[in-house]
Amino acid sequence: MKTVTLTLTNSPELYIEGQNITPDNFAGRKAAEITALDVWEGKQKSPLGKYFTVEGDGAATAEETKIVLRGDCTRVKRIGQQMTAGEIVIEGNADMYIGGWMKGGKIHVKGDVDSFCGIGMEGGELIVDGNAKSHLGSSPRGEWRGMQGGLIRVAGSVANDTATFINGGTIVIGGDADIHVSTHGEGGTVIIKGNAKGRVGGQMVKGDIYVYGTIENPLPGFSMVGEVEQEVDGETATFVHYIGDLGERHPVSKGKTVYANLYTRT
Amino acid sequence: MSELLIRNGFVFDPLQGIKGDRMDIGVKDGKIVETSALNSPKTIDAAGMTVMAGGVDIHSHVVGPKVNVGRLFRPEDKLFKSPHKSPTCSRMEMGCSVPSTFKTGYDYARMGYVFVNEAAMPPLHSPHVHEEIRDTPIIDIAAMPVFGNNWFTLEYLKNNEIENNAAYTAWLLRATRGFGLKVVNPGGSEAWGWGLNCEHIHDPVPYFDIAPAEIVKGLIETNEYLGLPHSVHLHCNNLGNPGNYTDTLESLKLAEGYAPKNDFGREQVLHITHLQFHAYGGDSWGNFESRAKDVMDYVNSHDNITVDIGQVTLDETTTMTADGPFEHHLRGLNNLKWANVDVELETSAGVVPYIYSPKVKVCTIQWAVGLEIALLSRDLMRTFVTTDHPNAGPFTRYPQVIAWLMSRGARDETMKTFKWLERTIDATSIDSIDRELTLYEIAQMTRAGPAKALGIGNTYGGLAPGMDADIAVYSLNPEDMPSDPAMIEKAFSRCAWLVKDGIVTVRDGEVVSEPAKRTVWVDVKVPENAQVQRDIYEHFLRHYSVKLDNYSLFEEHLHNPRVIEVDTTQ
Numbered sequence: 075m076k077t078v079t080l081t082l083t084n085s086p087e088l089y090i091e092g093q094n095i096t097p098d099n100f101a102g103r104k105a106a107e108i109t110a111l112d113v114w115e116g117k118q119k120s121p122l123g124k125y126f127t128v129e130g131d132g133a134a135t136a137e138e139t140k141i142v143l144r145g146d147c148t149r150v151k152r153i154g155q156q157m158t159a160g161e162i163v164i165e166g167n168a169d170m171y172i173g174g175w176m177k178g179g180k181i182h183v184k185g186d187v188d189s190f191c192g193i194g195m196e197g198g199e200l201i202v203d204g205n206a207k208s209h210l211g212s213s214p215r216g217e218w219r220g221m222q223g224g225l226i227r228v229a230g231s232v233a234n235d236t237a238t239f240i241n242g243g244t245i246v247i248g249g250d251a252d253i254h255v256s257t258h259g260e261g262g263t264v265i266i267k268g269n270a271k272g273r274v275g276g277q278m279v280k281g282d283i284y285v286y287g288t289i290e291n292p293l294p295g296f297s298m299v300g301e302v303e304q305e306v307d308g309e310t311a312t313f314v315h316y317i318g319d320l321g322e323r324h325p326v327s328k329g330k331t332v333y334a335n336l337y338t339r340t
Numbered sequence: 341m342s343e344l345l346i347r348n349g350f351v352f353d354p355l356q357g358i359k360g361d362r363m364d365i366g367v368k369d370g371k372i373v374e375t376s377a378l379n380s381p382k383t384i385d386a387a388g389m390t391v392m393a394g395g396v397d398i399h400s401h402v403v404g405p406k407v408n409v410g411r412l413f414r415p416e417d418k419l420f421k422s423p424h425k426s427p428t429c430s431r432m433e434m435g436c437s438v439p440s441t442f443k444t445g446y447d448y449a450r451m452g453y454v455f456v457n458e459a460a461m462p463p464l465h466s467p468h469v470h471e472e473i474r475d476t477p478i479i480d481i482a483a484m485p486v487f488g489n490n491w492f493t494l495e496y497l498k499n500n501e502i503e504n505n506a507a508y509t510a511w512l513l514r515a516t517r518g519f520g521l522k523v524v525n526p527g528g529s530e531a532w533g534w535g536l537n538c539e540h541i542h543d544p545v546p547y548f549d550i551a552p553a554e555i556v557k558g559l560i561e562t563n564e565y566l567g568l569p570h571s572v573h574l575h576c577n578n579l580g581n582p583g584n585y586t587d588t589l590e591s592l593k594l595a596e597g598y599a600p601k602n603d604f605g606r607e608q609v610l611h612i613t614h615l616q617f618h619a620y621g622g623d624s625w626g627n628f629e630s631r632a633k634d635v636m637d638y639v640n641s642h643d644n645i646t647v648d649i650g651q652v653t654l655d656e657t658t659t660m661t662a663d664g665p666f667e668h669h670l671r672g673l674n675n676l677k678w679a680n681v682d683v684e685l686e687t688s689a690g691v692v693p694y695i696y697s698p699k700v701k702v703c704t705i706q707w708a709v710g711l712e713i714a715l716l717s718r719d720l721m722r723t724f725v726t727t728d729h730p731n732a733g734p735f736t737r738y739p740q741v742i743a744w745l746m747s748r749g750a751r752d753e754t755m756k757t758f759k760w761l762e763r764t765i766d767a768t769s770i771d772s773i774d775r776e777l778t779l780y781e782i783a784q785m786t787r788a789g790p791a792k793a794l795g796i797g798n799t800y801g802g803l804a805p806g807m808d809a810d811i812a813v814y815s816l817n818p819e820d821m822p823s824d825p826a827m828i829e830k831a832f833s834r835c836a837w838l839v840k841d842g843i844v845t846v847r848d849g850e851v852v853s854e855p856a857k858r859t860v861w862v863d864v865k866v867p868e869n870a871q872v873q874r875d876i877y878e879h880f881l882r883h884y885s886v887k888l889d890n891y892s893l894f895e896e897h898l899h900n901p902r903v904i905e906v907d908t909t910q
Contacts, residue, residue, distance in 0.1 A: 175420075216415035218676055218693075323675065 097160025569795025614650025
């Protein structure tokens with residue numbers, strides 16, 4: 075594995091669109107070529123080297139390329155967008171759309187991220203040590219195909235609209251979640267280890283949500299069916315099992331009606 | 341005085357019966373002229389290339405309120421899906437199935453098209469339609485107001501008042517600067533205002549005491565009474581449902597006994613649009629099958645009818661039609677988002693995203709039905725290429741449709757990707773058809789035929805002296821056709837040259853200039869009709885939420901008009 079280290083030395087006045095910062099783009103490029111890649115700041119296009127110092131060359135393939143970002147990336151968006159392989163480590167905070175439409179590989183953010191991270195994700199791993207804002211692992215605006223696969227793990231809390239239209243993959247939230255979780259969900263799993271505000275699973279057809287803490291305002295569209303013992307994220311516990319959203323259409327598969335499942339820990 | 345000489349190309353012009361002769365085409369001041377009339381022309385060397393008139397699209401949805409709803413509610417249609425980053429066009433190109441106005445104009449031009457007929461204009465929203473026509477570059481556009489669910493029309497036809505209906509029709513064409521009579525799900529879209537539908541042509545329209553069959557016959561009589569350039573343009577009842585071919589045949593039979601009466605060279609009294617959606621057998625999605633042969637047998641033996649195919653292109657697209665009840669039905673099938681608009685107007689439209697997947701049996705049968713309609717046609721001057729853009733697929737797939745029509749190999753290649761290949765073959769006759777269309781036949785289906793059916797064959801669709809100098813040159817050598825059908829598709833996707841109104845507009849597939857585009861409309865003079873004028877005035881006073889004076893579009897909405905005049909007072 076070859077490592078390319080980007081150090082943010084010249085902070086942008088606006089925000090940088092960093093969709094070129096992926097192992098796919100860095101693979102097969104020398105440090106000098108990476109320095110010359112395009113980056114947009116507002117309507118201005120500049121080489122990456124205007125903002126970052128670049129050390130190290132990309133490997134031959136994306137799989138063998140690791141990117142380390144240093145410095146304050148609070149104003150850098152779209153790192154790892156549409157990446158298919160390799161690894162990115164962001165040593166501090168980052169802005170919006172980190173890991174958006176990601177297909178493979180791994181992104182590790184050691185700080186916080188802003189909104190729309192892991193949006194439309196199809197595979198790979200997005201690990202955030204801090205907090206995330208809105209629309210984590212959600213669908214892009216207008217799109218009915220949300221997160222299809224992969225894993226998002228946020229150690230801290232998240233804001234609203236997590237996992238809208240999710241139909242595959244797993245999201246694990248260490249802290250609390252604000253309103254709207256898995257709205258319109260048709261699959262996938264969301265695990266909230268803290269509390270949830272409300273409107274959890276609204277218009278959900280299929281899929282699973284686990285809430286370890288409390289739901290401040292549970293939806294009337296979910297109905298309790300019993301208690302179950304389940305293994306979740308490596309530990310076994312007893313949960314109260316609800317099905318829903320009963321206001322929504324529910325397909326029949328192999329003679330059984332399919333519902334979304336909501337579990338709260340006893 | 342601009343002169344141009346297109347030298348030595350293989351010319352295909354079905355309106356003159358020219359079948360690939362090596363010829364020069366002369367252009368002077370925007371018109372085609374005899375080459376002897378040129379003094380010192382610039383030359384385009386078309387040696388080894390195919391030369392045709394600019395393409396004419398008889399049925400497409402490119403401007404207007406429902407198209408705009410599609411643009412608004414499908415932001416995902418723009419995300420990573422706007423393939424062109426043109427080095428030569430300055431305007432933003434966005435969207436795939438519902439492209440922006442600029443992309444629409446540029447993409448048609450790149451394919452060598454110059455005229456597009458917007459197939460459904462809600463009369464109350466005609467100012468919006470004309471504003472978007474203005475903003476669509478290069479291509480000339482006409483728009484047809486919808487009549488099949490119009491209260492005035494229903495009342496006049498119920499009482500068999502053809503002359504009054506004709507006077508009203510002339511008024512509405514003028515008020516909306518419209519081109520011809522469009523009928524969408526006659527009666528059914530009106531019934532949709534009450535949550536109902538007219539699935540069969542003898543189902544009564546609620547509260548109107550008239551059936552779709554009478555609406556269609558009355559409109560044919562009105563159209564021929566006025567002698568309009570185009571015929572009635574019908575989207576039949578019961579679109580898209582298994583077993584609907586019997587309704588289609590009944591609708592086709594409504595044209596029996598009528599003969600065209602016009603000064604525009606049109607030979608049909610009825611154009612049936614997107615026939616593919618109307619040629620289905622079976623009684624459920626389980627035994628869904630093609631009935632293209634039954635429908636085409638009828639069309640082949642009745643020459644007062646023209647059709648377009650509405651080819652499914654196996655894309656993700658955005659369906660949109662003034663057939664509100666059908667769109668509601670479709671939403672129930674795929675559970676995606678939908679919009680229902682204009683129900684309170686003289687029409688009702690629905691918009692639903694749709695994915696025609698090679699993994700879905702119904703979709704692949706639909707794909708076969710469209711191609712069967714074209715390949716079973718015995719007169720390609722009466723059978724035209726469309727995708728009912730964007731309903732069955734984006735218009736940018738016309739080159740692929742042409743490749744499927746011209747190459748059995750291209751069809752086989754696509755069929756290999758079908759999950760339910762055997763069941764598709766069983767339910768259709770596509771696998772038994774070896775016919776491969778020629779460039780001459782493609783010219784019939786994409787320019788000469790549609791232009792003639794629209795009644796504009798004296799201006800568009802051909803290369804005779806005196807016609808508009810709209811010329812498309814494709815890098816295809818008819819004497820040495822590529823064995824790889826992908827090359828055919830490529831040639832038709834990006835024409836080598838497009839000359840529009842004598843101006844070089846596209847070169848090597850890129851737009852290089854934007855000549856002034858036109859709005860084409862039909863102005864009909866009818867004898868003064870006090871009854872109809874009073875009816876319109878009274879009706880607006882009592883039932884409309886806008887006043888009569890605010891209803892018609894204002895002159896400033898109309899952009900660069902080309903008026904086709906029809907006079908029935910003589």
